[in-house]
Amino acid sequence: MFKSVFRTIPLFISFIILLSFLYIVTSTAVSGDLNTVIDVIQVHTSIIGGMIFLLSLSLWAGAIYFLEKKGWMMPLYESKIYRVLTAFLIAFLIGSIGAYVFLAYHIDIEQIGKTTEWIQEYLNRFIFTAFLLSLITLVIILLVGEVYMGAGVALFTYFILAMVNYYKQEYRNEPLFPNDFIQVGQMKDVIPLISDSISLPITLGIAIAAILAIAVWFKMPKIKLGWISRLVILLPLGFVLYSFLFYEDTFAESFYEEYTSFMPWNQNNNYYYNGPVLGMVSNIKLDVVQEPDRYNEKVLEASVVQAEELTVENSPAEEETVKPNIVFLLNETFWDPTRLDVHFSEDPMPNVRKLMDEYPSGTFFSPVFGGETANTEFELLTSYSMNYINPGGNPFNHILANDQYPSVVSHLNNEGYYSEAIHPNSGNLYRRQRVYPNLGFDSWKFLEDMTYTEKDNSEFVSDQSVVNELLDTIEQQEDPSFIHAVTIANHLPYPEDKYEGGSTIDVKGESLSEDSERMLEVYSEGIKRSDATLDRLNEEIQALDEPTLIVFYGDHLPSLGSNLKAYREAGFGTEEDQQTKAEFYETPLLVLSNFDTGLDEDLGTLSPIYLAPMISEALGLDSPPFYDFMNEMKEEIPAFRNRIYMEDEGQTVESSDQLPSSTQAVLSDYHQFQFDVLSGKQHVIDQLYNTQQ
Template sequence: MKFLKLNKTKFKPTKNSIKELILLIYISFIIFIVTESMSAIGTTSYGYIQKSSIYLGISVIIALLGMIIFLFKKDKKNYYIGGFIVFFFMIPLIKYTWDKFFVFLDIPQENIWCLVLDYLIILLMLSPAIFLKKKVFYTVLISAILMILSLCNYFVSIFRGIPLAYSDIYCIGDALSLTKNFLGDNSIIFISIGLVILFVFLVILFIKDKKDIRITSNLNIIFVVALAIGTYSYYLNLINNKTLIYYSANMVKTYRYNGYVYSTLESGLRFIRFKPNNYNKDSIMAIRKQVDSSTRSSKEMAVASTKSTNISDNSSNKPNIIFVQLEGFMDPRTINGVMYNTDPIPNFRKLQKNGISGKMKSPSIGGGTARTEFEVMTGIDLEFLTDGEVPHYTILGHETLNSVASTLKKQGYSTHAIHNNQGNFYNRNKAYSSLSYDTYTSVEYMDNVERTETNWAKDTVLTKYIKECLESSEGSDLVFTISVEGHSPYPTDSDKYDFPIKVVNSKLKESDQNQIYYYINKIHESDEFIGDVVDLVDSLDEDTIVVFYGDHTPALDLLNRDEGNVDRTTTPYAIYSNFDLDTDFKGGDISAYQMSTIMLSLAGVDLGPMENVHKALSSKKDYKKDLELIQYDILFGEDYYLNEDEKTKASNLKMGTKNIKIESVSLQDNQICIKGKNFTRKSVAFINGKEKNTLYVDKNTLRVYCDKDEMDDINDIVVKQIGLHDIPLSQTNTIKLNINKD
């Protein structure tokens, strides 16, 4: 039967088909080596071996690629023989490079098989070239995309301590704005030129790339099909054997063990909101009934207590509640093999010794400040969301959510947030409105801000604004404060600075010692800020409770290598109050999403919906399963759990606690002198809707230089506070002027 006969010649391998497969396999290998190396280097300053070894190795494999292309182009027997001889003599160097590569990645032996999956995925991504006529163009395009993403991951890892993930697409605006400050103008110019050159090259390549035979051999089709089936089967095998790992808090470890390309793709798949098993109205209402039953008696007792003491729900006698989230804060004495000439954190140590303290499990390691603050503010466990996801963008950008602010606001509290960094970074100026904060004081609304050697705002400035928030209302206040001084990166050449706290008796290599030396002196200054806040609390006539805690462990190279015997999943916390707490709670191990429950309980105020869930269910067997169901329902589901009166609305968030306003404007020669109140260095004048170069004189005076021609027709003058991306965060009143020539 003719229809069963196969044309064997179509399945016969040709020289072109063999060359195609060899180049595909080898180019995939190069991309695999480069992406994995860049991922590892990004989480350390020098890597685990000298970078020169890795660079040499990459140069070797790229040189081999050049040799292969040369041989294929010549296509002569004597060239092939010569090439084989060169390859034979290079085998020891290739073996040396290969060994160094795995030492560099520092992965367990059993997880090496995960890297095979990573390579197969790259090979699969390049394999469609087999079906295309412009094979070279497609190969170069996909390779360039993978290389660029790898480079972006390198810089992101250095900046924040955790790798690039799919969810970072929501943060791309912030990333572009920070690139200039992080890399400098010259680097930005070179990168821009490089991207333009790459784009032009791709366009030329697309035009010039000759159209090859679409299918050089049907055998190559079989290869691609087998590759796809084999890769998927291999993936399932790794899953079933639990070789692939997933650490929700430790993205560095996940990426290092599973492979960069696979982990990046997986972060996208995890972004799909899958409905949990057993999610339905009946299961949610059963949990609600259990929570209500567990908390009813305590609520009745609270109401009885309120009536007996004649305290109304909006009473100003309720204590002020202050959260202080400290950037990269940990106990440096827990790092093995390192000693210091004096304790870097004496104030925090005193709080640990004399008050309520313990360890708090953080949702991220080495970076991800916003993730920790989200858990603490909302009681939501980020374990059930995706890798590296920042809910300030993905959730709070379009919906409101219960938080400590919304809960306390219903009880008569004024609610404030403070952060000594840009106001719209991580979308906070919108996110805090969705969380029901009344005011948000960011660095654009701060004056006399000191900077660290790496240009982060020092924490000492925060005490002044905590006090301002407490004084801004007559009733009780919630003040949620986020510091930034301890932020990475930590210089490996910090021995050029003369800091008071020294590293002594350490056998660590110099780069590690220098990083730790810089870090301990930054958190020492944060510790001085802690002492200032305690002094402020003691000076108040109002009952006040404050908690200090670290957002995540720092992105020190030593810790990224899992050395130093440090538990990177937890940070320390300590609670202080200027009044006696009626509690048996002594501290201990908690999770970040449980912090609000503890603080509100200690303060003796009503709990919010999520706090009631944690209080009622945390000791139950199915706590985490029930928590996942409730969170899915509230965030992505049908919203069965919340009663109508428990749902929140966005607040009319005010930037800063003090009004910035213009009081008068005068003309002096070619200058406009603007007089007003509470100006800062981020105050910028706009004249007739156009931004003008503005000189900050002091908090009451701004000056704008104008050409004489511009002075003739000045109408509207307004001052705006400019944040990240040059976006106005707020603006003053408008003054209208009409100055015309006679």
């Protein structure tokens, strides 16, 4: 009897689906309104669901009795048609469950009613999502070869992806993108961030349920599919699935035109109004860099001509000048927390403020929020923008790790510099161990290569250690040095015990929760220590005999709680503000030196793409034409990222279409150059980077 029950589980599922469908169709015919039916089901879920379950159970019991009495149980179970139909049935069930799980975690897992309301409003998109996940589930089942195991693998995968999407939204205010999957090896750095919000009982419950499911699977009769049946179904199914995932220019494109409304300019809205699965599909791109309109050699040549007209003739200094050491010092998550409207018992960054009054300084306009330091490094080192990278794309992982590309490193190497990168963590992160040599660095030091690895917190190497490392490099090298140094001491998370003895700064705010106050105190303690380290670095370079320049900046703002908790409580802004307001991307920018750089005292607000061209011009180096173009472009649009374009007078607009036509033309040329160099055929790379023209 036990085996008969398991052999006919597909019949039970069929009865449930059939009766549910009949109830909805009949009720809709009577009431004349599907939404009314869904509302009734939502209110009386337990009663209606219980009735359908009991009736299905009765029909199932009757079917088992009938099949056993007629001796048809084993012939049915061994039938190829029954097994194939079971695969389709289970795939549809798992696809529908997966679609609901994705939506529930994306919209509001704590208020399931919102998910039901979404389904009512966008029923076609829910059905489309269930269809796509059913296709994927069926492919997994066919590849595994056993229906229940394949279904379990698919459901577990959907649950994990839904959770990852949920946590990425919570802490980064952006959804999961397909290109994020390449960074799966960096999950160990994400887990500490979300560890406090993971429920141990729920985690144990899921683990126990998974173990029990596997144990039951081992005991129950299997529904295996023959390899011929699998192959016959898999080949056309693979074509259909490919067409729906890479839908552009396929028969599936018409379905997306009818049932979706993609919004690539606003990914949060894109994922909400289309659902997370369709949102992810809309961002499946074979190319990381967005291809500009009318990309070809003729258009590029025209862009080069326009760029030459825009720029002044490159004229290197007549006399040979001493080339200074240049240090780009990226300080992890360095930001001014006093910009929040709360009370601090002391200023966490008094030295930085003093130095910003004495030296050229301004505002660094980060391309990212709350994480992804490597994307800031990409803009700084290549002078190319994340604005033209497809959502979820990571240039370090997807582009720079694969081949050599021109950069500020190769430019300074040509100027006679020794170049070194310092990062006090594993070189596997963002594949930096491959990226740094591809950008032209002569040497690179990761945690295992460093002489100084002392910590001043519970997890990460201190800023002091990184400063000691770069000062040693300057002292040991005879040639002028270019050093790209990254600190990580201020990296999240910010637990109360991060610093021994706790924080020396108290934070109070009328609207701040206790958790937010503690988090800000820990974060401010890290800023205070970074501030003291920078002051010490300035003293060291002032005592050096050789000219030295330090560009100090924070790579992005911190992630302070889920859903921007501390920012919202302090009145700094909401999730929508984080998408459109420059304040969420502005960190301190400071240029220290022991000689007169000739830079303006007020650098204004600058995107990272302009720093290398600006420094090269100020030092009188023999800059490539591309840098001349960038320095002129800076006058048109000094800072920009998706949905925030800052004009030369500081005002911002949400779309490049709102910019003056002259600025749009410059950005169009820039986009052409970026695509050509990083992802195109490099038609004009010599014209952009040859300093001998």
